Structures are given as structure tokens and as C-alpha cells.
Amino acid sequence: MSEQRSQPSDQPVTIQNWYKHINWSSTTLVLLVPAYGLYAAQYVPLTRATAIWGILLWSHRCYNARLPLRIFLAFVGAGAIQGSIRFWSSKHRAHHRWKDTSKDPYCALRGFFHAHLGWMVLQQDPKKIGRTDISDLDADPVVVWQHKHYGKSLMVAAWLFPMCVAGLGWSDWWGGLVYAGILRACFVQQATFCVNSLAHWLGEQPFDDRRTPRDHFITAIVTLGEGYHNFHHEFPSDYRNAISWYQYDPTKWLIYLLSKTTLAYDLKRFRHNEIEKGRLQQQQKALDARRVTLDWGLPLSQLPVVSWVEYQARCASGDAALIAITGIIHDVTDFITEHPGGKALIKGWVGKDATAGFNGGVYVHSNAAHNLLSTMRVGVLRGGQEVEVWKEERGVPGIKDKLGRVVVRVNEHVTNVRRLVGSAEAA
Template identity: 60%
Template structure:
């Protein structure tokens, strides 16, 4: 995919694009280049950036249109009064052109998450051109590359190269067309509205980006200058910056409730800035869903617009990923986070790593001064806990050298879940034939089928109430304290 093509979030076209209009009917999976393009010639990005050649690495047309023209608009605004009607229209047109990108370029053409009638497609194509971010065809093509090659060298605006790069750097610095991934846009090449907008893109940009807002304000309330500066230049600037946030903030700020293997994230701030595109972790997992926000309280005006168009009969075949699969992804990610947190906790020495003791050895060690307690066949060293025992020293000392399974599980006191967890960190051995523990250990040694719930790392999950020392029905044990 060539660097001179406008891509998702791009606000300009390069000189090569101005000098050459490749046919949109070319092979859909091949980059479109001007006729004089020589693939054997080294691209400027293949040369190191130096003081002598730095200016050759800069995309000067984009710098002019993305930086210099908005700067001109900001300076001119200092002596151009902002009329209330112009301000209101600028806001309305901001949302219209923003929806041209989010509902049109993005969810309709890039992801085909719904179908639109020709009047709606034409409206979105016109509004999208007014945002000045490249043609729908090129925008969608590069955005598909972004999804296909997220966070890799083939991603046109990978956040792995830095937040500033993903927001603006990839546009103001020239890109090597050989390094950007290929995608299929055969469906777009068969859409006459997309092809028409692509072929006459510059005309659409001038008409919808500057002329139309200036005419509305000029003919409507005689504010030609305000229409040009506020509804034209500055509106374009703000729409562009909002779109750029999808490439940068949406891959940097927020949570990852569905998958954390790649950079996309969900955050309400990004959603507010981007007309609902901020639930990006969900979007990258389920890109064919016409929604970004799936909860009723989440901000997604693009979703609301598409749903409204369906009610009006202008949109149809709205795609929604099955809720069962969505919840699977959410649960799997929650489990992954639990596994990661569980791995950082001390669950005690695994049972299959503990030495096996004879009961008589256990008793002898206690007589020789060791503070050991036997609960459910597991020997625990409570030396460091005697003085901290909530029930007092006498109570815990009375169980030393004995089988304290029954008193620990309700015969004297039904210990809490926290007590069982704490006890697991004091394990030092297993009594041969002690309750079910030795049976489990022997089965492990004999490779018998012993089933335990394990986390993603293969470690046993110990749930509340399922600790090895937890006995549902207290057993009667002679000699218990």
C-alpha cells in the first residue's frame, strides 16, 4: 500500500496522487501507484534520516494541509467575528462530516457492518469528503490493512512506533509503500458511489470541505468569511484531530475487556472525542458489528445514527455479533487477568511437592520441639503464627502433635475461608494415608486421571471452600483438642 495514498485519518493527498489518478478497477489487492513508479528504486525511508536529507523524509503537502492551513485559520479567526448562527452550523456540520467518516468510511465501507441505500451512501460520501481525509476507497483500504496487521510493521499507523507517530507522525513523514500490508477492496471497486467519489475526490473535497459551508453561511446570514474560516477550515481541523485519536488514543488509553494481546482499548473519553469510536478493544475483536458500544449507557452516536437510518428505511442488515460469543471473550479475558493475578499470590507449596511423613514421625517431631499441626492429612508448621492466633496461644498449642482436622472444621470453631488460605502457606508435609491427600498424591504418581480445575498456566485453581484443609462434614478424631 503506497504512502502517497490518503489513509484512515489522513487529511490530505500527496503530489503523486494529484499527478496520477490510477484506475479504481485495478487489482484490488495491489497497491495503486503512479505510472512512473519504479519498485526497484530505493524509497527515501530506506535511507537514514540526516541533517542533509531530513526534508526529503517530510510529506510537505500534508504538513501544509494538516498544520499550516489550520494555523492560518486560527490566526485569521483572531479578527474574524464568530456569529452565533455560524457557530451552530459549524457544530452541526462537524457532526455530519464526522459521521461521514465513522458511519460511512469506517463502519459501512471499511467493515461492511451494515448495508445502506444509495441515498444514504451518497450522503455519507459527500459528508466524508467534507472531512477531508482521503477518498472512501483509499481510507477503507488502509483501515483494513490496519485491522489485518495491527501493531506490526505492516500497520500503516502502528502505535508501537509511538503515540505521536500514530496520531500525526505517519502522515507528516513519508511512508514506504513496500512496508504496508495488502488488503482486498474488490467490493468497493464495484460500488459506483465509492468509485465516483474516488475519481473526483479533489472536486468533492473543495466543494464539501470549503465551498458548501461558506455558501450556507454566506447566503444564509451573510457571513462568508465566518463560513470559510469556522465552518470550513477550523471544522476540518477538529474533525481530523478527532479521527486521528482513533489511531492514537484508542490504542493507548483505557481498558482491554475482551483481549489484551494487541493495543486497542476502550475508554469513554476517546468515545466522546470520536463520535463513539472509543470502544476500540471491542471493535477490534468484533469489527463486523455495527456498534462500538454495546451497553445502553455507553456513548456511541454513530450507532444511534445507523439505528435511526434503519427506522427510516435507509439502512438495513445491521450486523451484531452473537452476545454469547461476546460474553465468551469477556469471560476469557477476565479469567486471563485472574490467572495473572493468581500467579502473583502465595498458595503454598503444591501438594505433589511435599514430602510424605509417617504419622509417628509427625508426632516425634512435635515432641522434639517442632510446632506442627495436622489438618486433613497435611502437616503445617505454625511456629510463626502461634502468637498471632486470634483464638489465643493455648488453643492452637493444644492441636500440636495431633490431628486437628475436626476442631479446625467446626468441632471447636468453623474457621473462615481466609484461615484456610493462610494455613496453606504453612504446609511442610503430607501424612501417609492421611484423609484424601495421600490418595490424590499416589494417584498423581501413578498417572491416574485425577481432575482438578486449572488456570491458563496449568496451575490448580483453589476456590473458596475447596481448600484441601476444608472438610464439609467435620470428622470425629480421637485425641483432638
Template identity: 50%
Template sequence: MELSKNMPTETQLLKNKISEILYWPKRIDWINVIFLIALPVWAAYQALYTPLRLNTFLLSVFFYSFTGISVTAGYHRLWSHTSYSASWPLRLTFALGGAAAFQHSIRWWATKHRAHHRFTDTSKDPYAAHLGFWHAHMGWLVFKQDQKIIGRVNVYDLDQDRIVMWQHKYLLPLQLLLGYMLPISIAHYCWNDIRGGLIYASVLRIFLAHQATFFVNSLAHYIGDKPFDDRHTPCDSLITALFTFGEGYHNFHHTFPNDFRNAIEWWQYDPCKWLISGWKSAGLAWDLKSFQYGEIEKRRVQQARKMLDKRAGVLDWGVPIETLPVIEWSEFLRLAKDEGRSLVVIAGVVHDVEEFLDEHPGGKFFVKSAIGKDATATFNGGVYSHSLTATNLLATMRVAVIRGGGEVESFK
């Protein structure tokens, strides 16, 4: 058999394999690898030999909370979804806190997030969960993405925001100054702990803040319930909310993305919702967007009905009446009396109760007394008003339909 001229030779296949191996390191974003993985690993090792002082611990908690809220309430709810409006001092605070969180600029972050919402669980989603937990969590940052594939979104409003563009322009110096130099300087000059300031208040604090944000892209798409929409991966989970400043009710958020709340029940954990409401009371925020209760309940009921329909679809509800064969009353009598089949008519439908004779709670006698008869009145209350459970069970015994509906109609 003659080989095709277009078929690659063993030498060509080997060259292609070598090219793939050599190209693989080029796919890695080495800067992100250093900041997201290498530097935290180094800091974790150094922490073994660096005592954590109380002041440094409190400083770390403060910066962690400040930067986390800046990303959640600022980057996410304010700029990505415009779920409320804020005064310039509050917006500037978020811009500085976001820079200290080392999560890129507001413009970059919001652009990716808007694409995530517009193209959820598709190839155009920058951190699509359907590509795997690791990809959604950090993989999309560790490996370079083809920007031609990622979906395009409109960020004109961000380009017109002077604070957004100022932060975007001076991001690197702001990150170094606020993310590293400021906490290190405070720890050094206030209680002489420059090493702790670097290890705990800077590197490890940034690492933990990163993981909290990444959980919204990964964990929030893998664990929890879907009370509003199950067509995509986002889930509602208290566990995720505890790690992400209240961003764990992700199914609600993807269903109602421009609602300033992530949790709508009073008992659900969403500190940023409470903070935004407080800022409104203080005059720092306004125009808080929220969906009407009725609209939210519509989606909840629709989803609940959908889930019930799925559960109902796997149950035996009996042969649909419209597909049953139609027989005459005389035929029913012949089958029941002449052939000895255990057939009973109820509401015009013929039921074969043979296998249920020994199972009837009232005993075999009561069922046998109805064989070959129209027992509609008896079943519906003549002797005992049967429950819906009995009605459902009876439906699984359908075998035919009486033409005209029953014994009386057949003699008209």
C-alpha cells in the same frame, strides 16, 4: 593493528551523515503538512481577529457533525467493516460528507483501516500504536511510509461499488467544493460572513474533525480498559467515545470488528449505533450485523479469568502439595513432640504454625492444643468452621504430606 579495508573512513562517515540530513526533508509529506498543520495554525491566528458569529458557529457545528458521522457511520462501519447495508441515497450522502471531511477517499480510508485491523500493532499496520502516540495520531501522515511494508488487504468489494469509485475519481473537486466552497458560500450569501466561513466553518472545522478521527488511532490505543482482549493496544474509554462520535469502545471493536455497534451497553455513548438503528427503522439500512450476547460474554469471561489468573500468579498460595516431601506419621510425631516443632496435620498435610501462634484470633491455646495431632475435624467444623481466608492462610504453612493421609490411616 591493521584496519579493515571495508571500514568506512571519517570522510565517508561525514558524507553519510550529510546524506541522512539532506534526505530527511524528502521523507515529509509536505502536502499533508500544509493541510494538517500549517493551514490550521494560520486559521487559529486569524481567528484572533475574526469574531465568531452565532450563525457561523451553528454552521460549523452542523458541518462538523455531518462530516464526522459520514466518516464514522460511512467510511468506517459501512465500508471498512461492512457491518450493515445501506440504500444508495444514504451511501451517496456519506460519500459527500466524507469528501467534505477531507479524509481522502472511501477506498483509500477503508484500505488503510482494514490493514490496521488485520496487522494491528505490527510493522504492517499503517498507524501502529506501538510505534508511539504521535505516529499513530498524525506521524504516519506527516512522514511518507514505505508502501511495500504496509500490509495488503482485499478491497475488491469497494472496487465494485460505483459510488465509492465515483468519489475516488472526483475526490479533489468534491473536497474543494463541499469542504470549502459550500460552507464559505453559505456564510457569505446568507449572513455576509465570508471570513468566518473560511476560518471557522472550513479550516478549523476540518482540523477538529481530523483530530477526532486521529484519536481513534491514537488515544483509543492508550487510555481505557481491555475487558475483551489485552493482547493488543485497543482500549475501551468513554473519554475517547465523547471525542469520536462513539468510537471509543475500541477494545470491543477490535474483538468484534464487523458488529455495527461500538458500544453494547445501553448507557454507553455511541450515537452512530443509534443512528444506524434509526435508519433501519426508516428503511434506509438493513442487515445490521451484531455478535450474539453469549459470544460476547465468553470473551469477557475469558479475559476476566485471564486477568484474575495474572493477579493470582503473584500471590503466595503455599507450596504445591504435589511438590511437598512425604513423611510417615511416626516421623511427624517425632518432629512435633521430640523436637518441639509446632506442627499440625489437617487433611493429610503437615503445617508449621509456629509463626501464627500469637496471631490466631482465638488465642494461642487453641492452636497449641492441636500441635502433634490430626486437627482436620476441628479445623473443618468440630469447634469452629473456618473461612476460606483461614484456608488460604493455612496453605502458606504447608511443609509436608503424611503418607496414607493421616493418623487413622497410619494405623490400618
């Protein structure tokens, strides 16, 4: 059996073999040709008509389009000089299927340069790129034809067509080639590449933070609307990148308008209920991350059980000022001088059961008061309360702070019981 031929990407880069690591066809199209365009721009004046023509030649990709629109998009897509529909879509699907792994063709974890440009200009072992199903593309005659004749399509759509329009329209042949052809394609390329790089580095993650895709307005501006990448990766079957009316997404607007002409159809939207669930879950995750940094008091299960006699004896000794509320003993020694209601009032409850007074008999204490009280727990009282009841924590299921203490939501404190006597309200 013959030895398997090693790929250039598997070999270290040296002075002798550096050129083998370069994908020269891609490098020529995305670096060398644009470099020539920048050089030529020094000698070719930019006319207003050519500038407008160059701006109008931009490309978008959409699915479920009628034949005329598919042909048009195939032509304009070839002019973007980013590979055939089949090439680009297969890589894009692999990126979604294997994102942030070694099988991701433009994995952001390999660095900004690799995600932006390196994956195109450097050789990659095709066997290491994740496989995806592209049978639908192979069944589309427009995709098959464009892939087979991509080289010719590229030259016509990217350079010859814009040059002829400018030349025949207002006699600016060189301007059409340099500005509407070469440099226009260069700017479109860099904007599109930002979807793979910038959209995985800049912004927030409102729907999922387990992977690198992010949402940001700046990226949306740079990429003509594809900056809400966290949403796109979480709900890839949705034709929109941005779901709010104020978010910049011209691709969405274009596809929507085309659907009104029936050129595009079957526009897919992910269910709003699931989108909002994902958003809420991510917000809850962020809140939980903040919760665990706070002091919620010792868990009741870790507190010692103290009898009523022991409780009163300790108070009588003067070692600490203890108050029992709903069967939980609290050490208020350091809080007496800070009590908003005055020292005399709180001292009057030392060594007693202050449940009724704390919950309306004297004052209906605020949620902040319950939060503060939970940090003063020192024991669980045996007698008058069922100890086992208080050993069962009330709070957010499964959410504990960094010390293992249960996180409690508003009005769920164990010290917060039904109001016993109507009295002063909490501020």
C-alpha cells in the same frame, strides 16, 4: 535488470533530503490549510449562525446504506479532508488486519505522533503497508466516483459548500469558509486522528490486552463516540463502538435511527454470548495475574512423606508444634499465640489428627483459615490417608503462583472436607 528505486522512507533524514520525506499533499491539507484558517480567524469575526453551521457539518462512516445515504456520506466524507472512501477504508482495514506490526499504516508502537499524524504527513513505502481486500469498494460506483473525483469533491464539500451556505444564508462568506470550512475540517481531522493515537494509549482493555486498542470515556468524547476502541478491534463487524446504554456513542445512535428510516439496513451485532465470554476471560486473566503474586503454600508434590511414628516423634521432641489435617502436616509453632480460639485449644491437637476438629468437630473454619493453613504445610502424612491422593493438587487447572504453587479457589482446599460434626459456624 534495473535497480529497484529506493523509497524516501528508507533513507536517513538529512538537511539535503528532508523535504523528500514529507508527504506534501497531506501536509498541505492537514497542516498548512488549517494554519491559514487559524491565522485568518484573527480577522474574520465568528457569528452565531456560522458557529452552529460549522458544528453541524461532521462526518461518520457506516456500511450497508441505501444509495441516497451513501451519496450523502461520500459528500460529507470528502468534506472531512481525510482522503477518499477507498483510501481511508483500505488503510483502516490494513490497520485492523495488521495492527501493531510493521504493516500497520498507523502502528501505535511507532509512537504517538506517528499514529496520530506522522503516517499522513511523512512518506511511507506503500509496499510495506499490509494488503487487504477492497474488492467490495471497487464494486461500489459511489466509492469509485468519489475516489476518481476526490480533489473536486473535497473543494466543494469542505470549502465551497459551507461558504456558500453561510454567504447566501446570512451574508457571511468569509466566516463560512474559515470557520465552517477550514477550521471545522481541522477539528474533525484531529478528532478522527485521535482514534488512531489516543484510543491506543489511554484507557482499559476489557476484551483483549494483547494489542494496543483501549476503551476510555475521554477518547469517546473527543472522537464523537469512537473511544471504545478495544471493543471495536475485538468485534469489528459490530456497528456499535459502545454496547452499554450509558456509554457515549452518537455514531451508533445515528446509524440506528437511520435504520428506522430504511436508509441504513442489516445492522450487524456480534453475538452477546461471545462478547461476554471475551469480557469474562479478560477479567479472569486479570484475576490470575493477581493470584500468582500471592502465597498459596508449598505444592503437595514438593512436600516430604512422613510416617505417623516420625510425625509424633518430632512433636515429642519439642522442635515444632505440628498438627495433621486431612493427611497434611502443618507447622503451627508461630501461630499458636495468634490463634483466635486460644493457645490451649490448638496445643491440644499437636501431634494428633485434627481433621475432624478443624472441619466441624470443634469449629467449622472459614475459607480464610484454610488459606492461612495452606501456608504452614511441611509434610504429607503416610498412614491413615492415601498419599497419592494428596499428591494430586486441587485448585485452578494450569494456574500457579510465581513459585510454582497451585492456586486454590474458595472451598477447594485439600483441608476442606465434608463436615463431620455439626458445631460452631465460621464467622
